[in-house]
Amino acid sequence: MDRVPIVVCAHDPVSHAGVVSQLRGRPEVEIVDRGTARARAVVVAADAVDDATLRLLREHQGDGRPIVLVVTAVDDAGLAAAVEAGVSGLVRRVDATSERLVHAVCAVVRGEGAVPPDLLGRLLVQVGRVQRQVLAPRGMSFTGLSSREADILRLVADGLDTGEIATSLSYSERTVKNVLHDVTSRLQLRNRSHAVAYALRQGMI
Numbered sequence: 001m002d003r004v005p006i007v008v009c010a011h012d013p014v015s016h017a018g019v020v021s022q023l024r025g026r027p028e029v030e031i032v033d034r035g036t037a038r039a040r041a042v043v044v045a046a047d048a049v050d051d052a053t054l055r056l057l058r059e060h061q062g063d064g065r066p067i068v069l070v071v072t073a074v075d076d077a078g079l080a081a082a083v084e085a086g087v088s089g090l091v092r093r094v095d096a097t098s099e100r101l102v103h104a105v106c107a108v109v110r111g112e113g114a115v116p117p118d119l120l121g122r123l124l125v126q127v128g129r130v131q132r133q134v135l136a137p138r139g140m141s142f143t144g145l146s147s148r149e150a151d152i153l154r155l156v157a158d159g160l161d162t163g164e165i166a167t168s169l170s171y172s173e174r175t176v177k178n179v180l181h182d183v184t185s186r187l188q189l190r191n192r193s194h195a196v197a198y199a200l201r202q203g204m205i
Helices: 013-023 051-061 076-084 098-109 117-138 147-157 162-169 173-186 192-201
Strands: 004-010 029-031 041-046 067-071 087-092
Touching (some): 004 051, 004 098, 041 051, 041 098, 051 067, 051 076, 067 076, 076 087, 076 117, 087 098, 147 162, 147 173, 147 192, 162 173, 173 192
Parallel strands (some): 004 029, 004 041, 041 067, 067 087
């Protein structure tokens, strides 16, 4: 198996050295410099999910590489903020053995998440709360589409024209056109075909 090139970052040299020492001897990973284009994941070490850590995470989020956060302590708000900033793997510093770090890195490179079970449970509770209290009252979901928008895009994908969609859903044709215009504008898409293709690729419909 090829070694996974990774970048290690931290605000202080002690944290950086600690993570590097855990990973340096592992045959599964190769530590490379931050500017190396072939790096496939980033490991960020921090004491807490504070403003400085979030800035560092967002810097790497723009690179499109999955991020593993090694953190001393994290509360519910910090967990949510870390995920929003691009973290897909998290290891508590007290648990950060070389085995667990490698497991987290390999998982995120495969497109999977790697979060301790108790934190995952807390994260799911937060996701449910946001859906119920914030998105649902506005007719939205985590897909970024309302149920009405998703219904209309599904019918467009089935080949129905505006009049047929309006009849099927008991909407006016103007409503259907307005919904499609809103979706294409909000998601910066060219037309209804592009909207359908985008929604299918993203698993929205």
